[in-house]
Ligand SMILES: Nc1ncnc2c1ncn2[C@@H]1O[C@H](COP(=O)(O)OP(=O)(O)OP(=O)(O)O)[C@@H](O)[C@H]1O
């Protein structure tokens with residue numbers, strides 16, 4: 189009852205500042221932007237043509253007169269498949285060059301240009317490894333300024349469209365050929381970069397700004413009295429205010445993440461529930477930073493100082509985690525190298541290996557210690573990226589992105605973070621209760 | 626049983642002693658006025674009783690419980706001085722918030738809030754943001770939030786501050802009505818005339834010390850001083866009056882007569898009748914509360930006159 193009353197009060201405050209509305213609008217625009225991205229499956233012809241188009245442009249831009257040019261001809265889907273990832277194909281890759289000598293060089297050498305059967309095969313193996321039963325043969329007898337390589341394929345290993353190349357269209361109308369990739373990868377990139385790295389940070393930032401005023405406003409002279417004479421304990425009041433801010437960001441996060449999830453599902457057909465893990469992860473992340481903001485608010489009564497120090501805390505958490513992670517990665521690589529060098533010999537007992545960065549060992553130990561005891565902002569970040577990756581990528585792709593390295597358990601990450609929140613809030617409550625007036 | 630009771634209450638702000646051992650008691654159903662110059666410690670006393678500030682020493686009880694208990698606060702209303710209601714509230718929503726915090730059920734709030742807003746005459750601004758209220762309107766709203774939940778004890782810190790004369794009278798009437806309904810009102814005010822009119826008892830603080838306490842009649846009584854006037858042209862036989870043991874002094878077109886201890890004014894009246902003089906005006910002279918206050922301010926207190 190009182191909780192709801194305080195909550196409603198906070199809600200009024202947030203709405204009155206117009207920041208809340210601005211935030212909802214911003215979230216809406218963000219979702220709309222993600223919704224504006226559509227994905228069109230590329231036919232094999234289109235895919236090659238786009239690639240060749242870029243190469244042709246680069247070759248011409250190389251400035252050589254008579255630069256070779258690439259093209260696709262006699263393209264056929266021999267089984268008449270409805271979707272490109274079920275097709276059997278036949279096509280000619282054609283390289284033309286006014287100077288036959290240059291063309292011969294290209295045929296012979298290890299040129300990346302697909303002027304010979306092996307070069308074309310290499311290209312297909314790279315970009316179209318999922319086309320099976322490939323035959324690649326050079327068709328002789330054409331004009332000397334032309335190299336013609338015939339490709340036929342039967343069947344694909346692509347079981348579903350998400351593994352096929354798609355071309356995104358941004359803002360409902362602007363094709364973005366530079367972002368051509370498998371649908372899976374495109375969705376992964378949208379979720380990882382657009383949502384998790386940009387969207388979530390903006391959300392946290394605005395969350396911090398909007399909620400930072402709650403406590404200092406409560407403590408304003410002339411206002412405080414009105415609240416603290418009510419039959420409610422001060423700690424209770426403060427915790428309610430905290431939960432109010434948290435709820436506010438939780439709702440905003442749910443709106444944004446949920447909206448993006450639905451929109452991606454509709455647009456790309458990728459419904460990965462793991463993506464929704466972002467909601468609790470971001471909320472917990474905010475809960476840590478907001479606890480700092482509340483404590484500073486109680487101590488200084490200043491929204492501005494609360495914002496600045498909360499941002500600083502956020503930055504430090506990230507930095508400590510980031511540096512620690514970097515060191516850990518380098519250490520792992522070193523260990524591998526050392527193992528390889530040592531072979532079967534038992535390792536020489538030479539004490540701790542020297543630091544990779546020339547840092548004094550205490551820095552490394554210190555950083556490690558810090559990231560162990562501090563709230564796990566960085567771990568949460570990593571968990572978020574992994575949730576996103578697990579949702580869309582295949583097991584091999586996850587492996588390739590090095591997303592399987594061991595992480596601290598959820599229990600540890602959440603436990604340490606929640607303990608910090610309790611500590612910070614406990615301090616804030618203590619200060620609020622003992623403050624005179 | 627006293628509703629409000631302080632025992633040798635002390636409060637230091639650092640080296641500044643805001644209250645230096647104040648003991649007072651307020652009975653249920655009284656309108657109690659606390660007077661004192663700026664900085665005398667009036668607000669500090671209220672804040673301690675409400676648990677906003679902690680005392681340095683001594684005791685303070687409210688409704689029989691140590692001051693500041695959450696459960697006690699439910700039965701108390703408070704209008705702070707210099708209040709700043711959150712500007713994002715409207716009159717209605719502020720009262721709704723306040724009453725809800727005091728546990729008034731929703732249905733009652735719906736019914737009571739419009740009534741209350743009419744009572745303090747800001748019904749027309751019910752759904753206007755407080756940001757747009759004038760000073761007097763805010764003050765009226767403040768009074769409304771202090772009494773809406775029907776508290777047993779109501780603390781009003783300068784309730785008429787910024788309110789126009791009509792509004793001030795309305796507030797006085799409101800206080801009288803509250804007393805009639807059995808509420809206890811504790812009032813801080815600088816408007817002595819007002820206090821004189823509505824308060825049953827008055828205390829005067831000076832520099833954190835209680836220097837006067839009593840009913841308004843007690844404080845303003847000046848035993849044995851009378852003003853008298855005779856019919857035009859007639860002269861008081863001053864020497865005769867002095868012989869009876871009274872002090873006499875000319876005051877305007879009349880005289881002031883001071884009685885010796887234990888005497889009444891009757892001998893003077895008889896003397897005038899015997900002399901055939903016609904008495905036109907005879908009143909016992911009371912000090913106004915303002916006189917008392919000024920005297921106290923000038924340092925003529927009962928206690929602590931040595932400071
Ligand atoms: N929070 C505080 N910190 C330090 N000193 C304070 C504080 N509050 C009050 N004081 C001091 O305590 C003394 C009493 O203040 P208080 O507000 O109780 O006076 P008051 O009688 O209500 O005065 P006024 O008529 O001006 O409202 C003053 O000297 C004031 O400066």
Ligand SMILES: [Mg+2]
Nearest residue numbers: 667668669706
């Ligand atoms: Mg005051």
